[in-house]
Amino acid sequence: MNFIFKATLMIGLLIGFSIAQAQSCASISFKQNSEKEYFYELYRNNSLIPQKRVRVPKLKQETFLAPGRHTLTIRKWNPDDFRKIVRNSKSAKLKETALAMTFEITVEQDQHYNLVSDESNNISISAHYFKKCDEKRKKVLPAKNSETGHLKLDPNLLYKLYDTMYQVQKSNETLPNLIPMRVMDYFGAVIDKKNSQEGQLLVIAVTPYSLASELGLKTGDKIEMLGGKSISNMKVSKYDFLTSYITRLAVRESIRIGVKREAEYLILRGKYEPVISPEYIINVTSDVDSEPLNLVNMQNISPHSAYLLSLVMLEISLLPEFKDHESDIININKPKLLDPKYGINGTLNKVKDNYGFSITRIQPTSPAHQIGLKTDDVIIAINNKKITTDSMSTFTSKVHALKHRQFYTLSVIRSGIELELSETLHRRLLPSFSLSIDLDSLKIIKKTRAWRRLFNDPRNAGLQKTHRDNRSRMSKEEHFGRHK
Numbered sequence: 001m002n003f004i005f006k007a008t009l010m011i012g013l014l015i016g017f018s019i020a021q022a023q024s025c026a027s028i029s030f031k032q033n034s035e036k037e038y039f040y041e042l043y044r045n046n047s048l049i050p051q052k053r054v055r056v057p058k059l060k061q062e063t064f065l066a067p068g069r070h071t072l073t074i075r076k077w078n079p080d081d082f083r084k085i086v087r088n089s090k091s092a093k094l095k096e097t098a099l100a101m102t103f104e105i106t107v108e109q110d111q112h113y114n115l116v117s118d119e120s121n122n123i124s125i126s127a128h129y130f131k132k133c134d135e136k137r138k139k140v141l142p143a144k145n146s147e148t149g150h151l152k153l154d155p156n157l158l159y160k161l162y163d164t165m166y167q168v169q170k171s172n173e174t175l176p177n178l179i180p181m182r183v184m185d186y187f188g189a190v191i192d193k194k195n196s197q198e199g200q201l202l203v204i205a206v207t208p209y210s211l212a213s214e215l216g217l218k219t220g221d222k223i224e225m226l227g228g229k230s231i232s233n234m235k236v237s238k239y240d241f242l243t244s245y246i247t248r249l250a251v252r253e254s255i256r257i258g259v260k261r262e263a264e265y266l267i268l269r270g271k272y273e274p275v276i277s278p279e280y281i282i283n284v285t286s287d288v289d290s291e292p293l294n295l296v297n298m299q300n301i302s303p304h305s306a307y308l309l310s311l312v313m314l315e316i317s318l319l320p321e322f323k324d325h326e327s328d329i330i331n332i333n334k335p336k337l338l339d340p341k342y343g344i345n346g347t348l349n350k351v352k353d354n355y356g357f358s359i360t361r362i363q364p365t366s367p368a369h370q371i372g373l374k375t376d377d378v379i380i381a382i383n384n385k386k387i388t389t390d391s392m393s394t395f396t397s398k399v400h401a402l403k404h405r406q407f408y409t410l411s412v413i414r415s416g417i418e419l420e421l422s423e424t425l426h427r428r429l430l431p432s433f434s435l436s437i438d439l440d441s442l443k444i445i446k447k448t449r450a451w452r453r454l455f456n457d458p459r460n461a462g463l464q465k466t467h468r469d470n471r472s473r474m475s476k477e478e479h480f481g482r483h484k
Helices: 079-087 155-170 211-215 241-247 303-318 367-371 392-400 440-447 450-456 458-472 476-481
Strands: 026-030 039-044 049-055 063-065 068-077 099-107 111-117 123-130 177-179 182-184 189-192 201-206 222-226 254-261 264-271 275-277 279-284 295-297 329-334 344-351 354-362 378-382 407-414 417-424 433-438
Touching (some): 026 099, 099 123, 099 177, 155 279, 155 329, 155 433, 177 295, 182 303, 211 254, 211 264, 222 241, 275 303, 344 378, 354 367, 367 417
Parallel strands (some): 026 111
Antiparallel strands (some): 039 049, 099 295, 111 123, 177 279, 182 275, 222 254, 254 264, 279 433, 329 433, 344 354, 407 417
């Protein structure tokens, strides 16, 4: 449907955020060409903080913004549905009927911006021009802070970020995307379902900096009690015991986990704090040195890409450096990169007078797969040079030294027979990308109580369910070693 706005927003009911007097301002207006009269709500910060609730039958109404960045959402209502909502604010089903259009816009002082929407309900700037803003009588929406900084990621996490952007690019999702804040009901413990005994959950991994780690849970612990109930007495649905327990907790609700650690029984206590991933903007295969756009829309991306982005943003959000960052925006801009990974996992072992790399896993479509390596093969030479040391770093450096489009050979032992494999090396080209993480979006909602609305928003509940379903199917290797 093609909804183009014909009128602008009138100042109405103010909820949850103060409007401040400003010394300078800009203005925006929305136009529509529909003959039907709609209701609109203007929200600040991704539909979390209602700013205005308005009816739009009149022309030439304006909304005034302080110069700088703003994330705004317009919710468009059928009048009949809107009246029902006003009469019954608890009608969650009706609340989902509104069409929401979220965008980030950067405005300059004494500029007016005419905004319209296209067939996909994305907002665009149809025109902007100089218009003196009368600060003496206009009240304006305050802008977000804009102090920028950088976050240094360790090589493994940076590689995961590169690989995620590659997957997004493969899905032809290369335009700038505004990703809203999300709640992730993440605990940070991996349970060995195969080797857990009756009445116990065996913990085989704990993610650093996660809630599980902060509670003191350790690898090897055997969970016997959750929230005062023994594992054997719990009834769960399709989720496992631990996931079911965690996902049903309310914000700041007490956590109580009973674990057996060697010969000792411990009670681990704490408060449930969900991980909130801040708003961010991604732009894949872009010129990372280009100027930021004046307006970026929130666009739907594939569930698979959304899931991969959620995982990598979760890891970034858990970093202590991220939590303690003093900037309002974190910019991560990276150029194109030839994938340094060869695509094998394994160990170095003694082979006659030298050493060999025994392969335990091969990544599909990798250079290792292309040359014809198989699981249980033992690499004993690269370009006819024997492996003479058991140093993994030395072996890794030899593999990384192979150049893109270079013809090379590997000597391998397969089922006791020595073979020589040869191929021209083709490495993946990982795309350039820009990632702008808006920490100020978290500060804004935490000053109000809108973060509780974020947690309880039914749209986030759906995301949580998707996240739970995916995570419950992940093995330890997928959870921690997807990019090795």
